[in-house]
Amino acid sequence: MRRGISSIMAMLLLTMMAVAAAVILYVWITGSLHADVRSSSLSELIRIEGYRVDGNLLYLYVRNIGSVDVVVTRVYIVDQRGSVVVRDGPAVIKSGTEIWGGDVWTVDSVNLKCTLKSTGKVLHDTFTSRNPAVWDDSYVNYKNYQEAIYYDPDGLKLLSNKRYGAYWAVRGLITRSKIMNLHQLSIVIEVDLKKTNYKIDDGDAAGEPFAACLYLSPSKRRNPYYATPWFATKLYPRDDPSRTEAQLVTKRGAQIEVNVLSTWYSAPNSQPRGVFLLVFNESNKVYYYFWRGSRSGVPSNEGAWSSSGLIQVFNSGQVYVYLTIDNTVALDPGEFRKVHVRYLQIYKGTKVKVEGLSPGWTVQITDLDWNVIEVDGYKLEVVANSSSVEIELLPYILKYGMPLDGHIKVITGNLRDFEENGGWLIPVGDVRVVTVSLEGVSSGRCRVKVVTLHGTEASCVIMKS
Numbered sequence: 063m064r065r066g067i068s069s070i071m072a073m074l075l076l077t078m079m080a081v082a083a084a085v086i087l088y089v090w091i092t093g094s095l096h097a098d099v100r101s102s103s104l105s106e107l108i109r110i111e112g113y114r115v116d117g118n119l120l121y122l123y124v125r126n127i128g129s130v131d132v133v134v135t136r137v138y139i140v141d142q143r144g145s146v147v148v149r150d151g152p153a154v155i156k157s158g159t160e161i162w163g164g165d166v167w168t169v170d171s172v173n174l175k176c177t178l179k180s181t182g183k184v185l186h187d188t189f190t191s192r193n194p195a196v197w198d199d200s201y202v203n204y205k206n207y208q209e210a211i212y213y214d215p216d217g218l219k220l221l222s223n224k225r226y227g228a229y230w231a232v233r234g235l236i237t238r239s240k241i242m243n244l245h246q247l248s249i250v251i252e253v254d255l256k257k258t259n260y261k262i263d264d265g266d267a268a269g270e271p272f273a274a275c276l277y278l279s280p281s282k283r284r285n286p287y288y289a290t291p292w293f294a295t296k297l298y299p300r301d302d303p304s305r306t307e308a309q310l311v312t313k314r315g316a317q318i319e320v321n322v323l324s325t326w327y328s329a330p331n332s333q334p335r336g337v338f339l340l341v342f343n344e345s346n347k348v349y350y351y352f353w354r355g356s357r358s359g360v361p362s363n364e365g366a367w368s369s370s371g372l373i374q375v376f377n378s379g380q381v382y383v384y385l386t387i388d389n390t391v392a393l394d395p396g397e398f399r400k401v402h403v404r405y406l407q408i409y410k411g412t413k414v415k416v417e418g419l420s421p422g423w424t425v426q427i428t429d430l431d432w433n434v435i436e437v438d439g440y441k442l443e444v445v446a447n448s449s450s451v452e453i454e455l456l457p458y459i460l461k462y463g464m465p466l467d468g469h470i471k472v473i474t475g476n477l478r479d480f481e482e483n484g485g486w487l488i489p490v491g492d493v494r495v496v497t498v499s500l501e502g503v504s505s506g507r508c509r510v511k512v513v514t515l516h517g518t519e520a521s522c523v524i525m526k527s
Contacts, residue, residue, distance in 0.1 A: 105129045106514060110522045111493060113510070115500065117171030119153055119474065121420075122496040124512055124520065126488040133515040135485035137498045141526075142506045152475035152486075153499040161427065161466040163250055163455050164410025169418030169472055174501055176416065176470045183465070184242050184249075184408040185383075189218035197235040201284075210398070211235070217254075217404040220387040222272060223397065232285050232388050240280070240380035241408070248411035249342040251276075252463070253385075254357065254404035256335035257297050257306060261398045269304035269328030273297060273389045274401035276338075280378030286386060290314055291374035293348075295338040297401075299389060304328035308336040308352060312371025321367045323352045339459070341412060345376040351460060361460065383408075407464055412456040416470060419446040420495070424477040427453055428469045435468060437461055445476055474498075485515060500526055 107128035114121040120139075126132050137149040155169055157176035164182020187193060191213055199211055210221030211233065220233050242249060255274040259265035279292035286292060291314040298309050308324040326334040339351040339361070347368045351361040375381065387401040416425050426434045427442035435442045437457040444451050458466060473480075474497035479487060488494045496512060503526055511521035 106132055106516055106518045108132055108134070108488070108512070108514065108518055108520045110510075110512065110520045113522065113524050115524065115526055118174050118500045119171045120498050120500050120510070120524065120526075122498070122510065122512060123493050124486070124488060124496050125493045126490050128518075129490060131487060131489050132518065133483050133485040133487050134494075134496055134512050135515050136513045137496065138511040138513070139498075139500070139503050140509045140511075141504045142508070143504055145502075145504070147503055149498040152473055152477075152480065152497055155472040155474070156432075157470035159430065159467055159469060161414060161455075161468060161470065162409045162464055163412045163414065163459060164248070166415045166417065167470050168416070171418070174499060176472055179417065182410040182414075184410060186405070186407050186409075186465070188405045189213050189403060190215055196237055196241070198238050199235065201234070201236045217402060218385065219400055219402055220274075220385070221260075221398050221400045222387050223399070232287075232386055234275075234384060234386035234388075236282065236286075236385075237383045239382075241383055243380045244278075244342065244345075244376045245379055246410070247343055247345070248413075250407075250409050250412060250459075250464075251278075251340045251342075252338065252405075252407040253295060254335070254337045254406075255295065255297050256333060256402040256404070258400045258402050259331060259333050260400040265331035265333075266328055268306045268326040268332035268334050269299075270399060271299045271389050272387055272399040272401070273299060274403070275384070275386045275388060276403075276406070277384035277386065278375060278381045279384070280375065280381050282382050285388075286384040287313070287388070289382075289384075291371055291378065293369075293372060293375045295336075295340070297334050297336060306332075306334040308334070308338075308354070310338075310340075310348065310350060310367055310369075312369040312375070314371040314374045317371070319369045319371055321350075321369075323350070323363045324354045341456075342376075346370070346373045348372060357463065409464060412459060413452040413454050414470070415450060415452050416472065417450040419449055419451060419472065420474070420497070421447050421449075422476050422495070424473040424475065425451050425453065426471045426473070426477075427455070427458075427466065428471050430468055432469060432471060434471075435466075445478070 109125050109127050111125050112123040139147040155174050155176050162182035166179040167176045168179045170177045212219050222233050253276045257267040257274050259267040274297040277286040277292050277294045279289040281289035283289035294311045296309045298307050306326045307322045310321040312319045337353040337357040341349040349366045352363040354362040423446045428434050440457045486496050505526050508524050513519050
């Protein structure tokens with residue numbers, strides 16, 4: 063009899079244990095958002111009020127229901143396989159390298175990357191080899207005895223030589239088709255021009271009557287001077303006294319407007335060289351930065367220049383780009399005049415835009431080692447207050463140029479607040495979003511637990527698709 067009662071009791075106990083296990087399993091699998099709460103003190107209490115999964119980003123809405131501020135320092139995620147993932151900071155989303163002014167990047171929440179939506183680069187040529195898809199090399203022969211255009215590791219070389227008489231010499235490249243629409247501001251152009259003293263008596267390139275030029279015009283002409291209206295940067299010869307001027311020039315009809323940025327006077331072994339950085343933000347104005355000689359240090363001249371000719375160029379829409387050696391040249395056989403173009407860059411502005419953000423996220427432009435870039439006290443970092451931000455790159459551009467070899471790093475929280483508090487600070491009564499990565503977590507139902515600095519816990523069950 064005693065043995066029989068023991069068997070019945072054993073069966074009842076086993077049944078009760080099975081039911082209890084089933085209930086626990088049911089709660090685990092079908093658990094609701096009414097979070098489990100465990101407090102380390104009577105004054106500290108938190109609750110998870112909701113969640114959202116977006117790709118591999120988990121947004122936890124945590125409310126402080128206690129009487130003191132709390133700091134959430136860690137998130138535990140347990141998936142159906144029993145694997146445990148620990149997150150002790152906000153999710154970090156990173157981009158690849160090479161950034162241009164005018165780029166638009168967007169957050170990819172599935173792959174946890176910042177991907178390039180549209181590039182700011184219009185053209186970047188260092189002229190070390192031919193690029194027939196962009197440039198028309200046959201455009202060099204205009205009233206010249208000696209055709210000469212070539213590329214080497216230093217860039218583009220344009221030569222002019224006229225055996226008899228004095229003719230206008232135009233030798234260079236022109237874009238095969240209109241390359242950019244100046245209605246779509248902003249536009250940035252940077253070009254490096256040099257008059258060389260190649261085969262010039264006494265090496266006096268500053269005193270010689272030939273010019274190194276970049277033209278922008280909506281018209282395509284053999285001689286860009288007559289392709290009006292146009293805007294140009296020039297290293298241009300002048301007389302009385304003999305000299306070369308770095309100029310910004312516009313021409314509309316017969317009217318020419320000139321802004322002189324620098325002057326080289328006639329001297330032995332002179333080789334005038336200038337780097338022009340031009341920012342077009344308004345249809346009647348150009349903001350210019352000019353380096354005399356090499357592009358190092360602060361610009362030797364900078365400012366803004368308005369011209370009625372600029373309005374005509376902009377109102378014409380898309381433009382051609384010319385790179386030329388020009389002006390009247392009367393030389394003996396064997397004598398040449400040569401200009402050198404090291405590079406040309408055209409891109410869509412001085413800012414980078416990042417989309418797909420949440421307010422409070424931190425966006426940084428970093429170097430290749432993921433350190434935020436700082437230029438003369440200006441950090442390339444901003445905290446979003448909407449779904450997108452723009453970061454101004456001009457201080458970096460002036461010092462280092464484009465492209466920027468680095469990364470965009472998006473931190474899904476206010477990094478400064480996180481560093482100051484050691485975690486996600488949640489004031490009394492507030493709800494704050496704790497955003498962490500689900501990378502490495504298998505799909506299905508997962509148990510999530512958030513823990514504060516002093517050990518207070520709250521947990522819930524989520525579904526990862």
